[in-house]
Amino acid sequence: MAIRRYPRLHLAVCHAGLLPLIFFALFPFYFMLITSLKGDAELYDLKAIPFLIRQGIVTEHYRFLLRETLFSRWLLNSLLVSGVATVIALVIGTIAAYALARLRFRGAESFGLAVFITYLVPPSLLFLPLSQVVNALGLTDSIAALMVTYPTFLVPFCTWLLMGYFRTIPKEIEECALVDGCNRFQALLRIVIPVAAPGLICALLFAFTLSWNEFIYALTFTSAADQKTITVGVTNDLVRGDIYYWGSLMAGAVVGSVPIVIIYVMFLDYYVSGLTAGAVKD
């Protein structure tokens, strides 16, 4: 009721409530950005103010990152690996989720359970036996190994998320289509997927991010400098013994995330507008 009467107040309160959360989310990034632009002298100066750059902005760290390391190659590798792994995981996950959510067949329940039981063992231990499998497939020391192994932790997540979304879609929509002469496949493709688009995009975004962030498999299955992904390449080249190249490390963090944020922002926009255009119609 209060919302009706004082819409401006309501909005103001909402904005105020957001502030601390946004600050919490953003401050570390701001700090990383500042660190990447500070000269070394100021960075290691105990008397300097951490929030500001007073001795001039320095592009040295970015230059070092982009020229002296294979950063652009690592960026490309990360994009490739995350993209391919996400697509694979989404396709496999979507059809599996549909089957588990809509179709009734023997073993569906136990399959669902079994999937998540094997998911519970952490990559930090699975990677050692997994490296034997990867080696048997002839994929050692290449990003192809990552494209093949990443779906193992992406598929369960995608399947579950999409199961949840598929379930919230009223069965009547599909029944109508089936009565009209579609088969299950067409129902899946033409009816269910468009309605579940928000869920799909969610799954896509998170699968992509989980792949992007992954570290242990990337460390184990790639060694050659030109096969590394961002996470491995940056930490390997910029942490030497007990010397950390802080400025360039933070530059790596910044450059490694901004393009992805842009993609995210684009997609988020799309599905929100898709929704308001009446995707959830009776």
Added chain:
Amino acid sequence: MKRVTRRQFVRRTTAGLAGILAYRMPPAFAQRREITMLGWSHFVPESDTKLKQLLEKFAREANVGARSDHVPNVQLATKQAAEVQTKAGHDIMMFYNEQTWRYRDQLVDLDDVVGELNKKYGTDIYPFCKEAFFINGHWKGLESIWPAIPGNYLQSKFRQVGEGPPDTWADLLRAGKKLKKIGHPVGIQISHCIDAHTTFWSIAWCFGAKVLEADGKTIAINSPKMAEVIEYYKELYAEAMEPEVLSWDDAGNNRCLNAGRCSWIHNPVSPYAVAMDKKLPIADDINHHSTPAGPAGRFFAPNARAYGIWKFSKNTELAKDLLRFLYREDNLSEWIQAGNGFNHPMWRYWEKHPVWNTDPKLRLLPAEGVFGRMRGWPASPSDVFGVIDDLYILPDMVAKAVGGTSTKDAMAWGTDQVKRVLATTHG
């Protein structure tokens, strides 16, 4: 949309697929053998660059491919484990400390290579190199890098309190008390990192303490000498250091010194290297002195690194040739130069290399080697010490003590942990 003929379609798809495959496969014409090595990301990037150049030279001379990959040293263990489990990976691998012992059965004997090199460089080698890499009568690793660990100190602060560089741990304690009062404490890690071990073992040996007897089986950690070590740490922590040492990683003490706050740390000369590289004013103030001594003598625990050849490698003879090439006098000399003083093979022959004789602050480094011992001394390196180190039992024991536990209880805890490791570790 333009109609695409089937032929065009097939051709384009194949080209595309081929492109994707080529992305990760070596080009068809380079079917020649390739030899690969894995090492750490060196303190000094120029050393890695020089290694790359040397490998290119070797590749041209031997008409093979040669490549060196690098990971931070703390990730070497992961790579070693993965490669040995899958029996596939690099031909030459870097090992440090007990790792050569751990993988001794999977490494090729290097006696022939060492024999040849001994003829040129003599047999005067640092004792700890033999302890670490000469296992069961065979050389399993070729030593490449062992940074000396002198005391790094800020001359101005020591002058300010009327002290000179400390020659013994007792001197350090005395100076440290004064230095803490003027706001520039000393710093030794007591945390989960490699430096914490390095210094602990150094202090322990200087006091005459040990963890296991020379037979490698009898517990020796609970002794009055070890109690002295713990007491020393307690006093040093309370009166000469700040609680920050409990949170430091390997780089923490570097930062402290380079920031001008800590006046003394026990570390390879990397802070000085960074200061020179980044032209920080503190570079003038930093200097080094020999690792401190104690009542039982002068000892320290170097982190010795060596290259070994996996038995599962398909290029073992070629790998040996590569090692012979790298350790050839001219190449080795270049490599040592590029390492700014960190690269240091096991022969004392090399102590006269100019890299240590141009900057007076680095002159003491090579001779430090004679004080080095491998972790676990007087017992031989073995899996037991690998486990003790990797579980951080010794720094934790000290951490408990400085955190308030009595010396007796802390030592008892340490003893229990060591007993457990001994009981559950074989080899």
Added chain:
Amino acid sequence: MSLASSSRPKSREGGLLLPAAPFTLWRGLGQVLQRESVLGYLLVLPAVLLLVGLVAYPFITALWLSLTDSYVGRDGSFIGLRNFLTLFTEDDIFRQTLRNSIVFTTSAVAIKTVLGLSLALLLAQNLRLKRLIRGAVLLPWVIPTALSTLGWLWMFDSLYSVINWTLLRLGVIEKGLQWLGTPHLAMIAVITVNVWRGLPFFAITLLAGLMSINPDLYEAARSDGAGAWARFRYITLPLLRPVLAVVILFSTILTFADFNIVYVLTRGGPVNSTHLFATYAYQVGLQAGKIGEGSAIALFMFPILAVIVYLQLHYARREV
């Protein structure tokens, strides 16, 4: 349950993935695929293959390893459940790890749920700069974890900590806090970083869930006289439950198995007060080389998580 097969032949019946084939074969195939069971198995087949080959097999290997006293690179001998027993009865570091994991996971997930839900509710409003704010909120999730954790390491550094700097200037503390060197503070530090990183996951997924709730329901409730809290309790929460359940479950699993944050910030210290199962398993299994014991430690997570999964699965499957 079989559906009535179509009486009107369609040229693309049978699905897009099948190649062109004689018409009668089409129809036959199409009919077979109409059967739920066949289609069901076919659709889950890729997932099954992937998971059996790349998860189940390594998992069984890890299970086998945990029943031996293996060392890396050397075969060990079968010792049954001895690893598990000694861990629980003799290894006080392991017991500490268990305590740490429970504290870490419950705190982090609880905080993320509350903050995430609040954030989602706020983001669902019609705000100005919606795009920008949503993008901003996403940043922690999107920055590669290995690197953002290094950023936090710098922020918690004993000398250069910006947090200490601020607190000192504000007069809240008198001397810099040793965030990563004091047991309780270190736990707070790793929880903070985990919450920071995981918050967008909650917020955005819950936001999507909120967005798919039909706004007509709210209109109807409003005209019926329901207040904001009532609307939240009787419409939002129940409809959000499936998504909330999924998010909480996955977050619990991911948080429980977290490795990177603790590894980079404290490596399990100070004095093992922040060790989680994954980091301790790594330390024992990989760094110390006792792969049998390391596998046992990692597998200890298993029964705990299996119970949670089962409960959640059961709970989430109930129709709304």
